[in-house]
């Protein structure tokens with residue numbers, strides 16, 4: 515008898531520059547876990563591609579998707595659509611999603627049984643500025659972002675996620691990677707034993 519693997523969504527959340535996207539790339543490259551592409555009205559950064567990094571939308575086209583959740587962040591709209599999640603799950607049972615914390619809270623309400631929440635943090639938020647500079651973000655954008663209420667809020671695990679979030683400290687990539695490996699391997703084992 516064939517066994518179906520339950521669909522799982524690894525939600526990667528935390529403040530800007532903590533390393534969420536880096537971790538989603540690690541999951542893709544090492545475990546084949548693809549990221550659900552989300553939608554935004556933010557203009558693309560250098561090297562970002564439509565359909566790969568985001569679905570880049572206009573104000574008008576953003577409104578045409580069917581969102582599980584959508585937020586404003588540092589002056590732009592962001593949203594994760596039902597269409598994109600279903601498309602990703604259609605291809606494979608384990609997928610990831612990179613969102614700010616309000617988005618993660620929404621998923622905890624909508625599909626609590628299907629998510630694993632990874633909250634990414636750093637011990638000293640002062641490292642975030644040089645990290646965003648190294649990423650090539652425009653200085654004005656970095657200043658606006660790090661000063662935003664959302665960015666400051668996302669430095670702490672929200673109360674609604676405290677009981678379920680797996681906190682990953684990303685001061686150093688080598689130790690963050692170890693933590694991620696343990697979590698993913700445990701999820702794979704658990705899924706295989708069901």
Ligand SMILES: Nc1ncnc2c1ncn2[C@@H]1O[C@H](COP(=O)(O)OP(=O)(O)OP(=O)(O)O)[C@@H](O)[C@H]1O
Pocket residue numbers: 528529530531532533534535536537645646648649684685686687690
């Ligand atoms: N442990 C680390 N040490 C040093 N630099 C890191 C580390 N992890 C990630 N970075 C770098 O920090 C920058 C920001 O990382 P990343 O884009 O993954 O952050 P993010 O949380 O997705 O940010 P945002 O929410 O703004 O999109 C990148 O240049 C990345 O290479």
Ligand SMILES: Nc1nc2c(ncn2[C@@H]2O[C@H](COP(=O)(O)O)[C@@H](O)[C@H]2O)c(=O)[nH]1
Pocket residue numbers: 528529530534552553554556583584585587592593594595612613614615616617618
């Ligand atoms: N709640 C949601 N947050 C999202 C979504 N897509 C991305 N994000 C988060 O927004 C900020 C800013 O992203 P950036 O690419 O401009 O740096 C960051 O925290 C992302 O994780 C979404 O669909 N919903």
